[in-house]
Each structure stands twice: as structure tokens, then as C-alpha cells.
Amino acid sequence: MATGTGTGASSAGLARATPGGSVERGAEPPFEEKLRLFNEVTQDLRFPDYLYGCYECGICVAVCPSARFYDFSPRRIAQAVAREDVELVYEQMNRDVWECSQCFSCLRCPRQNNPGGIVTIMREVAVKNGLHSAKEALEGYSRIIYKIMSTGTQVSPDMIRPDAFPDWGPTAKETADNLEVWRRAMPPETMHTTSSSWEVDDKTLTELYLIWHLTGVLDMIKTLDESLHMILVDVMEEKLEEAGYPLGG
Amino acid sequence: MPIPINIPVKGPAAAPSRKGEFRRSPDDAPEDLRAMALELEAKGEWIVQRVPEPYVEVQTKYGKAKKIPLQHTWHHKSCGQCGHIPGYSTSIFWLHRKLGLEYNDPRDQTSCTAWNYYASATSNSAAQAAVAMRNFAAAYETGYFPQIHCATSYGHYKEVRSELIHHKELRDQVRDVLKKMGKPLVIPEEIVHYSEWVYAVRHEIAKRQVLDLRNITATVHPACHYYKLVSEDAIYDPDVYGGQRTAIVTGVARRSAPRWRTTRPGSTAAASASATSWSSGTSPAPSPSSGRSR
Ligand code: SF4
Ligand code: SF4
Numbered sequence: 253m254a255t256g257t258g259t260g261a262s263s264a265g266l267a268r269a270t271p272g273g274s275v276e277r278g279a280e281p282p283f284e285e286k287l288r289l290f291n292e293v294t295q296d297l298r299f300p301d302y303l304y305g306c307y308e309c310g311i312c313v314a315v316c317p318s319a320r321f322y323d324f325s326p327r328r329i330a331q332a333v334a335r336e337d338v339e340l341v342y343e344q345m346n347r348d349v350w351e352c353s354q355c356f357s358c359l360r361c362p363r364q365n366n367p368g369g370i371v372t373i374m375r376e377v378a379v380k381n382g383l384h385s386a387k388e389a390l391e392g393y394s395r396i397i398y399k400i401m402s403t404g405t406q407v408s409p410d411m412i413r414p415d416a417f418p419d420w421g422p423t424a425k426e427t428a429d430n431l432e433v434w435r436r437a438m439p440p441e442t443m444h445t446t447s448s449s450w451e452v453d454d455k456t457l458t459e460l461y462l463i464w465h466l467t468g469v470l471d472m473i474k475t476l477d478e479s480l481h482m483i484l485v486d487v488m489e490e491k492l493e494e495a496g497y498p499l500g501g
Numbered sequence: 502m503p504i505p506i507n508i509p510v511k512g513p514a515a516a517p518s519r520k521g522e523f524r525r526s527p528d529d530a531p532e533d534l535r536a537m538a539l540e541l542e543a544k545g546e547w548i549v550q551r552v553p554e555p556y557v558e559v560q561t562k563y564g565k566a567k568k569i570p571l572q573h574t575w576h577h578k579s580c581g582q583c584g585h586i587p588g589y590s591t592s593i594f595w596l597h598r599k600l601g602l603e604y605n606d607p608r609d610q611t612s613c614t615a616w617n618y619y620a621s622a623t624s625n626s627a628a629q630a631a632v633a634m635r636n637f638a639a640a641y642e643t644g645y646f647p648q649i650h651c652a653t654s655y656g657h658y659k660e661v662r663s664e665l666i667h668h669k670e671l672r673d674q675v676r677d678v679l680k681k682m683g684k685p686l687v688i689p690e691e692i693v694h695y696s697e698w699v700y701a702v703r704h705e706i707a708k709r710q711v712l713d714l715r716n717i718t719a720t721v722h723p724a725c726h727y728y729k730l731v732s733e734d735a736i737y738d739p740d741v742y743g744g745q746r747t748a749i750v751t752g753v754a755r756r757s758a759p760r761w762r763t764t765r766p767g768s769t770a771a772a773s774a775s776a777t778s779w780s781s782g783t784s785p786a787p788s789p790s791s792g793r794s795r
Contacts, residue, residue, distance in 0.1 A: 375622035407584030
């Protein structure tokens with residue numbers, strides 16, 4: 253899962269709550285809004301398993317790859333939530349959380365904490381509430397979100413382009429030019445495709461779309477990126493209705 | 502005059518039996534999620550899909566046995582492998598065919614979507630669990646048992662299993678979602694990575710070895726490319742590097758270099774393992790560390 257999104261997002265204190273609940277660049281939101289976000293983090297069902305107190309021993313910092321390259325510390329994350337420091341947690345949600353590479357090396361915490369897991373929850377709350385830091389950190393990532401949510405797979409052969417893979421040298425161009433043929437030549441028939449990792453049945457995809465609808469993931473996307481949400485709804489609606497899952501927009 | 506000190510000192514839970522030998526104490530083992538899954542099944546909460554025979558029993562980090570099915574497996578493919586390094590999955594299937602082991606390469610499978618989740622947080626625990634359980638239900642419907650190619654999916658599904666076992670509200674939510682698509686809530690008895698299967702059949706692969714690989718240096722970072730998370734469910738074999746690191750790659754690499762010793766002195770297990778035969782339809786002989794198989 254070492255899928256770093258360490259982008260060094262906006263600095264704290266530049267985000268503001270709107271009546272719709274989303275937080276945009278601007279003035280500080282009131283303390284009550286920060287407290288609401290803090291409570292969303294601590295009320296996540298995983299939270300009690302992720303924090304048991306903190307010795308401040310710094311073992312998590314010693315093993316953390318992001319701590320080596322950013323002004324980031326998993327100990328500070330654990331400490332801020334453990335001390336219920338609402339202001340600092342808000343500040344971290346606006347910057348630090350996007351510097352974690354989610355490698356979970358910090359699981360070796362002697363207190364059995366999971367600082368990386370706390371970061372996962374904080375990021376989720378940042379996305380769900382449309383925090384500016386989330387929008388900024390995920391700018392340019394919509395293509396991947398679209399791929400995984402619409403095709404049910406994340407890495408497709410047609411992503412192999414010479415400009416995207418300069419380290420592949422001439423092989424990338426050759427592969428891209430003859431992609432269809434390469435894929436057809438492969439023994440597993442499920443891999444005779446260029447736009448998804450493998451061929452996924454229509455019924456399977458429809459079931460996946462149903463999951464995105466029923467678990468609130470599409471609502472999260474709406475808060476993050478309205479145009480991506482519209483495209484995804486377009487792709488999903490017809491299939492869901494055809495299959496007898498009338499969900500509306 | 503020195504003051505006598507009489508403080509009861511608890512010794513190490515499992516003292517090494519001889520210098521250089523490394524042992525973990527079963528007392529340090531975390532809770533047994535497989536037993537908890539079976540308890541939930543007894544309460545009617547879900548179905549536990551049993552590992553089909555024949556299987557090989559291996560040993561995990563704290564000494565618990567893990568069943569690795571040899572065939573009749575449902576191949577949960579990997580986004581990264583199939584998309585950009587398809588020779589990976591192709592080789593796994595090729596090995597199955599070479600060994601005459603039956604498998605299922607489904608289209609009724611999605612990504613676990615965890616790679617995206619840990620990168621962008623554009624999902625949540627309910628969605629992640631529902632995606633996992635949809636895939637498991639799809640495997641169950643075919644009668645084949647999941648074998649997971651991707652280390653991310655393998656690590657993530659073990660976390661999802663733990664979350665589902667510990668949180669009834671999550672189970673209820675996911676059960677409702679699956680019910681809408683007419684699927685049951687099913688958890689596999691074991692969560693099995695393809696490299697564990699390779700480890701289980703390494704002696705059979707070695708019998709068919711045509712290239713001498715003894716001068717090749719192999720390396721892997723097991724935390725990233727094998728167990729990912731939940732290392733206590735990974736295979737650790739006292740006969741492989743003294744049980745100090747995961748056995749899967751090291752065991753296979755050593756098996757490919759015939760001049761190397763593959764077992765501790767006095768162990769006869771390797772001999773019985775190389776006599777493994779699954780053509781009879783019964784369970785194979787024990788692997789070096791298993792002690793028994795059913
Ligand atoms: S390793 Fe655990 S106890 Fe130590 S500083 Fe990090 S979170 Fe706190
Ligand atoms: S998961 Fe933990 S160790 Fe890894 S980058 Fe994040 S805080 Fe650091």
C-alpha cells in the first residue's frame with residue numbers, strides 16, 4: 253500500500269466551513285466546526301483499535317519513511333488525538349495527513365497504536381467534508397478514481413504511454429503501439445483487454461456500482477469533485493436501473 | 502553487607518533451546534481470528550468457506566497452523582500485475598497447469614480497491630468491506646476457494662476480516678448491501694496469498710527444475726510484497742532461516758539451489774514432503790514444518 257500522496261497540501265488556517273458542511277480556502281472555521289470534524293474522526297468504528305495512548309517513544313518516527321522527507325511525524329498525529337487537541341488535529345487534517353505514505357511501518361508501536369490508520373480516518377474525514385487540503389492533494393488524481401470506480405480495476409494496459417513511463421525507454425512506445433496484439437497473445441483470456449486490468453463482467457460492475465451508491469462513496473466524490481461525480485453517475489445510472497436497482501441521481 | 506535481593510523475575514516466555522535458535526512464544530500470539538470466524542458462523546452470522554482438500558498445513562508466525570489449498574482455487578487477480586506486468590499472473594496460471602492443478606480465472610472479480618483507498622481516501626470502511634465480501638461471495642458461488650495474487654489485497658482483506666469480526670454493525674451493514682444483490686455473507690476459512698501456494702508446492706516445482714539457479718541472488722521485501730499487514734498470519738518456518746523471517750521466498754529460493762541444505766540436521770520432513778502426491782485426491786504428505794495434515 254505504499255502509495256504515497258505526499259503532496260504537502262495547503263497550510264493550516266486557510267480553510268473555512270460553508271453552510272453545506274464543506275470547508276474551503278478562506279478564514280478559520282469556528283471551533284465548533286473543528287470539534288465536529290474531530291468527533292467524526294474519533295467516532296469512526298476503527299478508532300478505538302488504533303489508539304491506546306502514547307509513550308512518546310518515537311519508534312513510529314524512527315521507522316516512518318515520510319518523517320525522513322517531510323516535516324511530518326506519526327508521533328505528533330497520535331499525540332494530538334490522544335490529547336484531544338482539536339485545533340492541532342484540524343491543522344494536521346489540513347496538511348500533515350497528505351504527507352503520510354500509508355506504508356503502516358508504524359504498526360510496530362509498542363503501545364499497539366496505528367498512527368497510519370489514524371491518518372487514514374483523518375483523510376477520509378477531510379475528503380468527506382470537502383476540506384481544501386483534500387481537493388488540493390487529490391488534484392490530478394481524478395483519472396485514477398474514475399478508472400477504479402468505473403472499471404473495477406485500477407491499472408490498465410492503456411496507461412502505458414511513453415511520456416508516462418520514460419524509464420521504460422523504447423519499450424514503452426513499442427508496447428503502447430502494439431498493445432492490442434500483445435494482450436491478445438497472452439494465454440489468460442481474462443487479460444485480452446486494454447482498458448482495464450482484466451475483463452470484468454457487466455453484472456459484477458453493476459454490483460460494484462451498487463456498493464458505491466449504498467455506502468456513501470458517491471456522495472464523498474460529489475463533495476470532492478462535482479464534475480467527476482456527474483461523469484460517474486452517468487456511467488453507473490443506466491446499468492443500475494437496467495439491473496433493477498432504481499437509485500435516482 | 503550486600504542486601505539480598507529477592508525479586509521474582511519472569512524469564513523469557515520461551516527460552517532458546519540452544520544458542521542461535523530463535524523461537525517465538527505462542528503466548529505472544531494475537532487473538533485467533535479464524536476461530537472467531539467459526540464462532541460467528543455457529544451463531545448464524547455468516548458462512549465460513551472451508552479450505553478444499555487437498556491442502557498443505559504450514560506454520561504461521563506464532564506457531565498456528567494455516568491450510569493452503571493446492572487446487573480448486575479462485576484466482577483473485579491483481580490490478581498492478583494484470584495491468585502492467587501480466588507475465589506475473591500468467592506464470593501463476595502456467596504453474597498450476599504444469600502441476601496439473603485445477604483453477605478458476607474469474608471475470609466476476611473486481612479489484613479490492615484498497616490501493617486507491619490508501620492513496621486518496623475516497624472510500625470508507627463499509628465500502629471496502631462490501632467490495633471484499635462481494636468478491637468472496639462470488640468465489641463461494643463457484644465452489645472454488647480464493648487464492649489472492651496481490652499483496653495489497655491480501656493484507657487489506659486480512660484487515661477487513663478483523664474489522665468485520667469485531668464490529669457487528671459493520672457486518673450488518675455489509676450483509677444488507679450483499680442481500681440487495683442476492684449474495685450471502687461469506688468469509689474464507691483462510692486468506693491465502695499465491696506465494697503461500699508456491700511455498701506449499703515448492704518441492705513439486707523443484708522436481709521439474711530445468712535451469713540451475715544456484716548463482717542467482719534473489720531478494721524480496723516481504724513486508725511490501727507478501728504479508729503487507731497482519732504479519733502474524735504469514736508463514737514462518739523454523740527450517741527456513743531459523744524462522745526469523747517469512748519463509749515464502751527464502752524457502753523457494755533455497756529449494757531452487759540444490760546444493761544447499763533445505764532442512765535442519767536430523768529432520769526427515771523434506772523427504773516426506775518431496776514424496777507429496779495430490780493425484781490420489783487425498784491430502785498430501787506434510788510439508789517440512791506442518792507436523793500433520795488432514
Ligand atoms: S511508537 Fe506508539 S507509543 Fe511510541 S510515539 Fe509512536 S504512537 Fe506513541
Ligand atoms: S503509515 Fe505510518 S510509518 Fe508509514 S508513512 Fe504513514 S505514519 Fe509513517
